[in-house]
Amino acid sequence: MRQSTSTEGSVRAMDGALGPIPAVCLHDHLDGALRPATIVELAREINHELPETDPVALGRWFEDSANSGSLERYLTTFEHTTAVMQTAEALARVAEEYVLDCAADGLIHTEVRWAPEQHLVGGLTLDQAVDAVQDGLARGVAEVKASGGHISAVQILCAMRHLDKSGEIAQLVVDRVRAAAGTTSPGDVPGEPAPGSVVAFDLAGPEKGFPASDHRQALHLLTENLVPVTLHAGEADGAESIRDALVSGRALRIGHGVRLLEDDPEATGPLSRWVRDRHIALEVCPCSNLQTGAISHWGESIKDHPITQLHRSGFTVTLSPDNRLMSATSVSHEMSLLLSEAGWSNQDLADIQLNAARAAFVPRAYQDWLAERIEEASA
Template sequence: MSTATTWIDATDPLARLPKIALHDHLDGSLRPETLIELATAAGIALPRTTPAALQHWLRNFAELEPGRDWEDLFGLSTSVMQSRDQLRRVAREYVHTLAADGVVYAESRWAPEKHLAGGLTMDEAVEAVAEGLARGVADVFELGHRVEVRQVLSVMRTGSAGQQVLDTALRAADIGVVGIDLAGHEEGRPAHEHAATFQRAAAQGIRRTVHAGEAAGAASVADAVETCAAQRIGHGARLVEDISISGESHDVHSAVGAWEAAGSLASSLLPGPIATQILDRGIVLEVCPTSNSEGVVVASIAQHPVALLAAAGIRVTLHPDNRMLSETSVTGEMRAVVRAFGWSHAQLRRSTLDALDAAFGPAEALERIRAELVLPGWG
């Protein structure tokens, strides 16, 4: 197992604050060292063969590999997550990374349908991840850090395994699976294509989050809520397209000044029907500023609409999306909004508590985490 690595300074007071990670892809969390070691052992060719060079390639994929699909990145990481041992290791190290990030509760999302090439069934793959997570939790507990980790199983928009994924989630509820997700290419693959799976999940008490409002606009968010009964929205940044300032519409490519002035503009923000629905239902957005600022939504953190969404009353929470690909963490996302928008301790605390409120884990466990870890840590 590779030595612990993070992209934060663990002595930083911000890093030590207790955090909640809801939008955190397991196959986007591998350490470059681990990816190289597993690929070498499996005879899989990599585009770069040293940790630093591989990390640079992953972080700058769009520039270095123009025209290639970002799914190729996940194809690389999932290629070394096809056996029980590989899945156990990746999951175990993921928990170590959470601990270094100050995370006390996390929901690791991943698509089991992508991990069957080595002969595993979905049930076996989920069991292997559960075993790795449990080992990681025990490891960091011995070092004095408490973290609870659950699984959210992703259904791929481009696939047809939704009902199978849901059945797997139902069978694995007793080993830590707490919900399902809809992930993958958003444009041209509307959420309603998977409505039957998500409506069945709702009927059977399985919690639901849907990637929406990232590559597609605010209507994508409405589709996720109305047809898939989404309880949380993954990303949701482009919901801002349904919010106007003093009656004048602004899209995510508006002037930077609009976002920087978001706090003073709060009284002038006018939510449209989709944003109003999100507000009225108290639906939480799992916002990933760094990931969204790599050309998918905006070109820089300074242009990200997270501050305007928060000023409009939307419950925004901060998450890393893909720790390896975006070279970030929950701490890193908090630092980004502090630097770009001057967020205060109180704003970060509110975002953390909103994330805990929206978590899919057992109510008793979440309340214990709130009382024993989050509230004492944030003051």
């Protein structure tokens, strides 16, 4: 069994059924992945009042609070995590611990997203905040490699779709991607990205009522500069939000996308065909989707989740935890649930890990390397 940390630390571990198949994570929020014990320590340093001061009880509070069936209520839990992530030291620590937890969960590549604009209360600039997370991710990667393991970790920067900083964040992403162009991690792995580098842009936050089209100028800037975009869509809003993400945002991946087939159950409509035939990756997060009510059209269990239909229908499905803390989950835990509750096979899981490797925002040579590791382990 892969050893991960418990609720007292950060995430759940799987039951060992998958074996040693490595994993790739494409949709993970940094401010949703803190260890409860770290939150307690950081909150004490800044006199931030928490609903619980015992790490185990705090972990349960986050999970219980997130089990509301509403994305809006789910998002309120982040008030406590962002509150303790307002200094360079705190951001770096959280980022470093995140990488260590991912490695313990069996990941070999992770793309962690977060919104720098939410971490300026302590006086940091956007650049200083991004530098701090980059430093923490790099430290975590170095620690994993020093112990004989392998992981790569990069950043996706989010703008909040209900606020007005998308242009500024888009320019920050463009500048960072340009600066990192051609820069790879030292070592023998071809195309491996520099640890902590910025690779893409996202829009996060309340989805319904705040379409991607409201941010056309920022999204056009990214397209002009050939910077990858992945947008939250089809989670708190219907299939039309996915269309908007593709048309207005030129999104190469869709965050969640689980409501794609809500009004097109046979996947025969033009939007479904476009997403499937163009191999646009869907970053699906089953446990989170249950908590936010994103799959209420289908049911209230992992067995009911449309990820199985999407996978069987040939869509490029990937699997991620979304927010490890709030959902008390991990990539391996999500995979274990699909095995035990939705009738998936180990080959199904290997297939979606290959999807994730091919959809990662990294050079093709590194995509190939990741895919080879998955294929070797699942042979």
